[in-house]
Amino acid sequence: MLSAILAVLLAENFLYKDPATDELIRAAMHANYELNFDESRELTRRLQTMYPDHPVGYLLEAESYWWEAQADPENKAIENAYYAAQKSAAEKGLDALKQNKYARIETLSYLASSYGSLARFQLTRKTAYYSALRAGMKALRYARQVDQIDPNYYDVYAGLGAYNYFTAVLPAVIKPFAFLIGVRGQKDLGLEQLRIAMDKSRHSRTEAKIVYYAVLLQEKRYPEALRLLEELTAEFPHNFVFYDWISSWFEMQHRSPEGIPYFDSLARRELQTSRLEAQHALLKEASFQHTLGRDEDARQTLRRLRSIPGTDRLIQEQVVAVEKALR
Secondary structure, three states: OHHHHHHHHOOOOOHHHOOHHHHHHHHHHHHHHHHOHHHHHHHHHHHHHOOOOOOHHHHHHHHHHHHHHOOOOOOHHHHHHHHHHHHHHHHHHHHHHHHHOOOOOHHHHHHHHHHHHHHHHHHHHHOOOHHHHHHHHHHHHHHHHHHHHHHHHHHHHHHHHHHHHHHHHHOOOOHHHHOOOOOOHHHHHHHHHHHHHHOOOOHHHHHHHHHHHHHHHHHHHHHHHHHHHHOOOOOOOOOHHHHHHHHHHHHOOHHHHHHHHHHHHHHHHHHHOHHHHHHOOOHHHHHHHHHHOHHHHHHHHHHHOOOOOOOOOHHHHHHHHHHHHHO
């Protein structure tokens, strides 16, 4: 009888109800969005030490490698580190379900997130539709269990919304295969779930915004997409990956000439607070100038960049790449 009572009590052991733990989770997430990987991994190691049998620290570690892969896409070591952390998160989640030590709904939510993360990585970094769909189906299975237990557990709505929207608008080449394995989304439902996640979720609001940005691009609602992306840039000013997304925003609309003054203005603003972000903005400006055949302007922009004190490996490598292209 006592063991049964303890099992029930432990099953209601939500991590977020401990303020110190919730603060650690939020701090690690914020560090990831700011591309502060040293801080993020120090925080995730603390979570892993505190909760070695819970997926939270391992999932947040995997997310740090996803963001690092966006910043340094050719680095195979980062890719391998992502897969290892994601695998640990999934295994810890499955074991935690068996042990019934933590709140089941929370564990299921983290399992859904771990497989959703894998689906996103396979799609964005590998363009591997088959493995992305398989991971997405696993994420969906756990997210639906959460939704059945508590329809107001909004942290799974970002994943549910992403699944419902994007599987409903799959490219024609993949649709027949997706249908065969049971992938059938509902576009309008996905949009509504994403809006709810952006407004009401506990830990997934930023993730929902990022997914919704991709939705706005898919819908060709470009002005709204840029406004949302600029909101994210303002909230996380050190995330230069957003500059890549802004650059793509101009390119997909064939508006590259407008990208030059945009990034020039951004560089001037960033120079007041962050020299590295100013350098990243100038890199984008130089790239647009080269694309448009304005190579002397690009060289001048790179000279401006080099005159700013301080740099990092990624900037140096990209400067060298642009300079080679200008020869």
